[in-house]
Amino acid sequence: MSTPPGSVGVVTPQLLRFDSPLQLSSGAAIGGYSLMFETYGELNASRSNAVLICHALNASHHVAGVYIDDESSLGWWDNMVGPGKPVDTNRFFVVGVNNLGSCFGSTGPMSIDPASGKPYGASFPVVTVEDWVNAQARLADVLAIERWVAVMGGSLGAMQALSWTIQYPERITHCVAIASAPKLSAQNIAFNEVARTAIRSDPDFHGGDYYAHSTVPKRGLRVARMIGHITYLSGEDMAEKFGRAMREADYQFHYEIEFEVERYLRYQGDKFTEYFDANTYLLITRALDYFDPAKATNGDLVAALAPARAKFLLAAFTTDWRFPPERSREIVEALIDNGRDVAYAEVDAPHGHDAFLLDDFRYHRVVRAYFDNIAQAL
Amino acid sequence: MTARPLRVDLQQIADWVRPESRVLDLGCGDGALLAHLREHKRCRGYGVEISDDQVAECVRSGINVIQANLDAGLRMFADAMFDTVVLSQTLQAMHNAEGILREMARVARQGVVSFPNFGHWKHVVSLLAGRMPVTRHIPYQWYDTPNIHLCTLKDFEMLAAKLGLNITGRAVFANGSGVTMLPALRAALAVYRFETR
Numbered sequence: 001m002s003t004p005p006g007s008v009g010v011v012t013p014q015l016l017r018f019d020s021p022l023q024l025s026s027g028a029a030i031g032g033y034s035l036m037f038e039t040y041g042e043l044n045a046s047r048s049n050a051v052l053i054c055h056a057l058n059a060s061h062h063v064a065g066v067y068i069d070d071e072s073s074l075g076w077w078d079n080m081v082g083p084g085k086p087v088d089t090n091r092f093f094v095v096g097v098n099n100l101g102s103c104f105g106s107t108g109p110m111s112i113d114p115a116s117g118k119p120y121g122a123s124f125p126v127v128t129v130e131d132w133v134n135a136q137a138r139l140a141d142v143l144a145i146e147r148w149v150a151v152m153g154g155s156l157g158a159m160q161a162l163s164w165t166i167q168y169p170e171r172i173t174h175c176v177a178i179a180s181a182p183k184l185s186a187q188n189i190a191f192n193e194v195a196r197t198a199i200r201s202d203p204d205f206h207g208g209d210y211y212a213h214s215t216v217p218k219r220g221l222r223v224a225r226m227i228g229h230i231t232y233l234s235g236e237d238m239a240e241k242f243g244r245a246m247r248e249a250d251y252q253f254h255y256e257i258e259f260e261v262e263r264y265l266r267y268q269g270d271k272f273t274e275y276f277d278a279n280t281y282l283l284i285t286r287a288l289d290y291f292d293p294a295k296a297t298n299g300d301l302v303a304a305l306a307p308a309r310a311k312f313l314l315a316a317f318t319t320d321w322r323f324p325p326e327r328s329r330e331i332v333e334a335l336i337d338n339g340r341d342v343a344y345a346e347v348d349a350p351h352g353h354d355a356f357l358l359d360d361f362r363y364h365r366v367v368r369a370y371f372d373n374i375a376q377a378l
Numbered sequence: 379m380t381a382r383p384l385r386v387d388l389q390q391i392a393d394w395v396r397p398e399s400r401v402l403d404l405g406c407g408d409g410a411l412l413a414h415l416r417e418h419k420r421c422r423g424y425g426v427e428i429s430d431d432q433v434a435e436c437v438r439s440g441i442n443v444i445q446a447n448l449d450a451g452l453r454m455f456a457d458a459m460f461d462t463v464v465l466s467q468t469l470q471a472m473h474n475a476e477g478i479l480r481e482m483a484r485v486a487r488q489g490v491v492s493f494p495n496f497g498h499w500k501h502v503v504s505l506l507a508g509r510m511p512v513t514r515h516i517p518y519q520w521y522d523t524p525n526i527h528l529c530t531l532k533d534f535e536m537l538a539a540k541l542g543l544n545i546t547g548r549a550v551f552a553n554g555s556g557v558t559m560l561p562a563l564r565a566a567l568a569v570y571r572f573e574t575r
Contacts, residue, residue, distance in 0.1 A: 313437065332444060333454045336424065343437050346445045347430070362430045369438035 008040045008082045008089055011065035011075070015105060018138055022100070025128040025290075031114065035139055036061045036098040036105035040081060041089035043145075049378050050145045051092045052136060053077060054153035054160035057228070057284050058276055060104035063096035064089070079359040086368035087152065091375045097139055099132045099160075101283045109279035110211065121279060122208030129156070129291045133163045137171065149374055152176035154356035155323065156284070158314075159291045162331065165308035166293055174374055175310045176367065179320055179356040181327035182301050182334070183292035188322065191231055192285040195224035199278045208279055221278045222269035229268050234319035234352030301334040311341040313370045315356075315363060318346060322353040343370065384414055387492040390549045390569045391464055394490055395419060399461035402485060404448055404478070405468035407432050409441035423460065426452075449473045452481040460486035467567075469493045470525040479541055483574040489543065492569040495550070497530030499563040515566050531562050538572055547571035 013036050021029040038061050043050060053063045055076070064075035064082050081087045081094050098106040101124060109124040116123075140148065151161040151172050158180035164172045184192070199205060202220030206213050233241075242261040257263045297303035312335055316328035325346050335342040345366040349355040355363065384392060388411045395401055397419040403412050406425025409432075415421035424442040427433050436443035444454065449472060463486035465478065470493050472478050482489045494515035504511035510520040518525060529537075531550070538545055550557045550565030557564045 329454065336444075336454060336459075337456060339422075341440075341442050342424075342444075343433075343442055344444045344446075345430075345433050345437070362434070365434045366430075366437050369434045372438055373440045 006082050006084050007074070007078055008065040010068045011038050011040065011062075012067075013038050013061060013105065016139065016142060018135075022131070022135060022138070024125055024131045026126050028125040030100070030107070030125055033100060033107035033135075034105075034111075035100065035107075035135060037139060038062060038065075038075075038096045039143075040064050040094045040096075041092050043093040043143075044378070047145060048147070048149060049092050050140075050143070050148050051087060051094045052140070052148050052151045052161075052164075053081065053087075053094060053096045054132075054136070054151065054157035055096070055099065055102075056153065056155040056157045057281075057288070058272070059157075060102065061096040061098040061106075062104070063094065076357065079357075080364070080367065086364050087371055088375070091378070092149070092371070095139070095143065095145075097136055099127075099284075100135050101127045101280060101287075103277035103280040108277065109208070109283065110277050119209075119211040121211055124279065124283065126283065126286055128287050129159050129163050130167060132287070133160055133167050136160070136164075137168055140171070147171050147173060149378070150174040150176055150371070152178075154178035155180070155353065156288055156291075159288075163291075163293065165310040165312075166305065169307050169309040172310045174313070174370075175308075176313045176370065177328070177331070178315045178367075179317060179323050179328070179353055180314060180331060181323040182294065182330050184289055185327075189289050191227060192289055195227050196282050196285060198223035198227070199281060202278075205278065208282075210278070216273065217278045218273040221273045221276065221281060222266075224278075224281055225272035225276075226265045226269045229265060231322045232352060232354045234321065234350060236319055237351050237354075240350070301330060302337045305331075305334050305338055305340070308335070308338065308340060313343050313345070313367070315345040315347060315366060317352065317355040317363075318348045319350055320353045320355065384410060386551050386554050387466055387549075387567055387569050388414070390551075391466060391490045391492065392419070394488075394547060394571050395421060395462050397421070400459070402426070402452075402455060402460045402463040404452075404463065404465045404482070406436065406441070406443060406464075409436035409439050409443060411464065411466070412436075412441050413439050424455075448478060451477070452485055455485045457484055458487065462486055462488045462490060464490045466490075466492045467494065470528050472527060475527040476537065476541070479537070479543065483541065483543060483572075487574060488546075489572050489574075490569065491534070491572070492567060493529065493534065494525075495531055495562075495565045495568050496528040497532070497562050498552075498566050500566075502563070513566070531565060531568050534568070534570060538570070543572040543574065545570055545572045 017034050059076040062075045064078045067073040083090050098104045101108045109120045113120045151164045153161045158177035161175045161177050165175045199220035202217035204215040205217040245260040294301040294304040314328045316325035332344045347363045349360040401421050401423035403425040433445045463482045501511035549569045550561040552566045
C-alpha cells in the first residue's frame, strides 16, 4: 500500500481504559472511560521527546499516517507531523488523543452507559477543556511521560495546549498554540448557538436520545456544519474558490443548487453527517463556549497565565475572522506581562481559520524552526 | 551559537546594555543582537520584527520575537517594562518617527537608536551634483527607498530635545570604525543612547 512521501505510513490506533472516575468541572464525575490514541516516532531513553497534539472540533487521535484498510484515511495533520515534517517524527515521539465526549472511539455520548446499559445520549456529562487536559494528563501517566516537551494544537486544540500550561505547568516545556483565542467572543458563541439550535430542533434529535430511535438528526447536523464551515473560510478565499460561479449557464429560478458555493456547503454538510455525532457537536461547541481561563481570575488573563512556566509559540492568520490575530495577541501580551518566553508569528495566509490545517510555506517554516530549536535542546 | 561578529552599531549598542537587564529590540532582524546579549550578558528580552523570513530565523535561534508592524505601536508592552529599548537602523523607515521615540521612552528607561547619517559628506556631494545619494548605508534609489525619514545628527538631537529625551551617549562610525573628527560630515552611521527625563 502506498503512503504519501514524508508520511509516517501505516498507523494503528490504541484504546486505553481508565477505571478510576474522572472528576469534571461541572461537579459531575465520569466513572470508567476509554481514550483512543495513536503514537508516531520513538520515545527516547530519557522520555524527553514527547509531543502531544490536541485536536479541535471535528478531528481525532488520527493525526498522521493512514490505516492499513483505508488509503483515504490520511491523518488530519499529516502535513505537519511525520518524518522530515515540521514536527519531525524522526526526532519526536508524537501522541494524538481523541478527547472525552468525542465520537471517534473515546467514551462519548454514543458509548454505552454501564449504569443503564444504553447509550449515554443526553445524559453524557458536559465536559470542558480543563477536563480534557486532565484526561490527557492521565494518558501521559500511563505512557510514563512525566513532561511533554511540547503540547500543540490549532483552534480548540490550541486552547487545550494553553490550558496545559496553567493546569500542569511542571509537565509542559513548550506550548504551540495556532489560530487561538483566550476565550470566545459573543459572535463566536452566537455561531455555536445557531449550530446547536439547528441540531436540537431537528425532529430526529429526540432530546439527544436519538440512538434509541435508530435515527440521526442529520438535517440539523448538516446545517450546523454548513454554518461552521463558513466561519472557517475567509471571504477572500470563498470569493477565490467560488465567486458567483453557477451550475447552469443562467438562473433556473428554483431553490436547488444554483451556485457552486451552495454545492460545496451541501457537500460538506452531507459528508459530515456520515461520520460525526450530533451530541458530540453540542458537547464540543459548549466546551469552546466555556473556555475562559481568566474567568477564575476576574477576567485578568495576565493573572490566569501567571502559573505558566512553558515557552510559547503562537501563530495567527491575517484572514482568520473566527479567531483573528488580535485574539492571539491578547494571549501574547499577557505572556509578555508575565515575563514568559514567547514568539508570535502573524502569517498573511488567505485561507481564514482553516489555514492552520493547510501547508502555507511561511506558517510551516516557523513551526519547523520552533521545533528545530526544541530538538537542539533534547 | 552566533559566532558571527556583530554589526558595528550593534556592538556599540551591546556595550551600552547592562548585564542581566531586560531588553526590547525593535526591528530585531534575525535576532543577532538579542542572541548576543543572551549569551554574553545574560539579558532577557523580546524582539519585534515584521519580515516573515527574519521572524523564522529568530524562532530558529530561540529568540522571543513578536511579528508586528512597529508603526502600529508598542501597545503590547507595558510602561517601563524594559531597562533598554533598541531601534537599530529602523528609525529612518518609520512612518511616525516621533511617535516611535515617544513609545520607546514609555516602555524603557534607556533607549538606543542607530541610523544612517544623511549629513554624511558623500550625501552632500551627491546632492550638490544634483542626485539623491545612494551609498552603502542608504543603498536605495529615491523612488524605491523605504527610508522616508532620513536625518542628520543635529536633526536627531533636536528631536530628542523636543521629546525630552536626555542624550547620554553618542557613537559615530564610518567604514566600520569610530569617527572622532567632524562627525556631522564624516559619520556614516550614528548610535545614540538616551534616557527618559
